[in-house]
Amino acid sequence: MPPKSKKANIKVKVKFFTTLREIVGKKEEQIELSHSVTVEALLKQLTKTYGKELQDYLYDELGNVRGHLQFLVNGKSITALKGFKTKLSEGDQVAILPPVGGG
Numbered sequence: 337m338p339p340k341s342k343k344a345n346i347k348v349k350v351k352f353f354t355t356l357r358e359i360v361g362k363k364e365e366q367i368e369l370s371h372s373v374t375v376e377a378l379l380k381q382l383t384k385t386y387g388k389e390l391q392d393y394l395y396d397e398l399g400n401v402r403g404h405l406q407f408l409v410n411g412k413s414i415t416a417l418k419g420f421k422t423k424l425s426e427g428d429q430v431a432i433l434p435p436v437g438g439g
Contacts, residue, residue, distance in 0.1 A: 346371055346426040348378070354434045359389050369424065375407055376420035378430060394432075406433040 351364045360382075369378065379401065383391040396402055407414045408431040414422045424430070 344371060345369060346373070346424065346428075348424050348426075348428045348430055350378070350382070351429065351431040353432065356390075356393060356432055356434070359393060360386050373424050374420060375409065375414055375422045375424065375430065378424060379420075404435040406435075407431070408433065 345368045347366050347368050349364055349366050352360050352362065357363050367378070367381070369381065379394055383394065394401060394405065401420065407420075408429075409417060409422055409424065410429055411431075414420065
């Protein structure tokens with residue numbers, strides 16, 4: 337009897353900017369995830385990897401993602417997709433952007 341097929345993991349690239357880059361110590365990272373992962377699950381995995389400082393940067397006291405941050409998947413804002421329920425696929429690029437100042 338053949339072994340049960342294992343669901344393949346996917347690799348996505350996460351790009352970090354400004355303060356976030358200082359917290360994680362790099363400008364980008366390739367992360368391996370189980371298939372069919374959402375942006376929300378990716379953020380939870382990142383906080384497990386990088387700890388409280390990253391968690392405090394991404395989430396408020398109530399556990400909600402801070403509203404001033406922007407998240408892009410392959411250059412598109414997740415607000416134009418399915419928000420934090422947007423599913424990630426092999427090779428996707430996720431960018432976490434700080435608020436943009438103007439003047």
